[in-house]
Amino acid sequence: MSEWQQGLVLDNLRWNDHLHSLRIEVEGISFSAGQYTRLALEVNGVKVARPYSFVNPPHQQVHEFYFNSVPGGPLSNRLIAMEKGEPILVSSKTAGFLTLDEVPAGRHLWLLATGTAIGPFLSILRAEQPWQRFERVVLSYAVRHQQDLSYLKVLDQIKDSHPNQFTWIPFVSRESVANAMAGRIPAAIDDGSLEDLLDMELDDQTSQVMICGNPEMVKDCISSLKSKGLRKNLRHTPGHITVERYW
Ligand SMILES: Cc1cc2nc3c(=O)[nH]c(=O)nc-3n(C[C@H](O)[C@H](O)[C@H](O)COP(=O)(O)OP(=O)(O)OC[C@H]3O[C@@H](n4cnc5c(N)ncnc54)[C@H](O)[C@@H]3O)c2cc1C
Numbered sequence: 001m002s003e004w005q006q007g008l009v010l011d012n013l014r015w016n017d018h019l020h021s022l023r024i025e026v027e028g029i030s031f032s033a034g035q036y037t038r039l040a041l042e043v044n045g046v047k048v049a050r051p052y053s054f055v056n057p058p059h060q061q062v063h064e065f066y067f068n069s070v071p072g073g074p075l076s077n078r079l080i081a082m083e084k085g086e087p088i089l090v091s092s093k094t095a096g097f098l099t100l101d102e103v104p105a106g107r108h109l110w111l112l113a114t115g116t117a118i119g120p121f122l123s124i125l126r127a128e129q130p131w132q133r134f135e136r137v138v139l140s141y142a143v144r145h146q147q148d149l150s151y152l153k154v155l156d157q158i159k160d161s162h163p164n165q166f167t168w169i170p171f172v173s174r175e176s177v178a179n180a181m182a183g184r185i186p187a188a189i190d191d192g193s194l195e196d197l198l199d200m201e202l203d204d205q206t207s208q209v210m211i212c213g214n215p216e217m218v219k220d221c222i223s224s225l226k227s228k229g230l231r232k233n234l235r236h237t238p239g240h241i242t243v244e245r246y247w
């Protein structure tokens with residue numbers, strides 16, 4: 001089978017002027033929750049391809065990708081303009097280690113995301129594994145502005161399905177919003193306010209942490225978690241922190 005499959009855009013969901021999701025019909029793609037594929041368009045006869053995480057869980061046949069328009073970015077600004085019925089190339093070579101198969105055993109699963117990196121966690125949270133493996137699952141989801149918080153209905157559905165196991169905490173950093181934490185995730189780890197809110201400790205005995213998004217946020221979270229005794233999870237040396245950077 002060739003790597004590139006011809007897909008068809010079913011929908012372009014516009015969350016706001018810079019955040020969109022494409023729903024794509026395409027055959028022959030399989031993946032594990034948390035993984036990504038590459039989307040591509042031909043631009044002036046040249047294929048421009050970039051990685052995007054699956055938002056849908058593996059058992060859902062329509063594939064969904066959530067992204068922002070990066071100023072000057074060659075692919076993202078074309079993707080946001082796509083319309084229903086337009087063709088798009090999707091790679092059948094799915095990849096990535098931000099999956100629960102890579103995460104060692106633990107009691108509590110912490111998922112830390114900025115911006116569009118909520119996507120792979122929505123895939124993971126709508127599969128069976130987290131609920132079978134962890135007593136509690138926490139998602140911290142950080143955005144600049146309230147209007148950037150997306151997929152709230154999906155998060156409500158996940159909460160309804162797992163009311164005692166699941167908690168999600170929004171962080172809004174650039175305006176004051178009721179029921180959201182202010183500032184950044186690493187600061188809330190450092191000052192203990194995230195653990196206090198959840199009445200749950202981040203430690204090397206109970207916690208497994210998955211982090212995805214802005215590379216500076218990934219770096220700062222790792223540093224905050226290391227100061228609590230957690231270590232990076234490597235295949236040859238299992239630890240507590242499993243990460244993916246978006247750029
Ligand atoms: C494993 C992996 C999975 C990814 N999954 C997603 C996803 O699900 N959704 C998504 O929106 N993006 C995702 N990305 C980023 C995505 O692949 C593109 O880089 C992004 O959409 C911009 O594409 P572009 O062609 O417009 O610009 P590019 O030429 O790719 O990027 C231009 C510059 O913009 C910056 N940049 C890249 N991505 C972002 C971003 N998301 N936000 C802010 N700045 C950025 C970088 O500094 C980069 O050098 C992922 C990246 C990786 C490595």
Ligand SMILES: NC(=O)c1ccc[n+]([C@@H]2O[C@H](COP(=O)([O-])OP(=O)(O)OC[C@H]3O[C@@H](n4cnc5c(N)ncnc54)[C@H](OP(=O)(O)O)[C@@H]3O)[C@@H](O)[C@H]2O)c1
Pocket residue numbers: 018068069070071114115116142143144145148171172173174183184185186214216217218220221
């Ligand atoms: N969000 C928008 O309104 C907007 C509008 C148009 C275009 N864009 C473009 O989209 C791109 C991505 O923007 P985004 O808002 O999705 O993502 P982002 O810049 O990664 O911000 C998302 C969240 O991550 C936080 N963050 C940033 N660095 C961090 C760090 N080192 N440690 C912990 N948290 C950190 C931000 O806090 P801080 O607020 O404190 O940085 C914010 O709460 C940008 O390049 C931007 O040009 C964004």
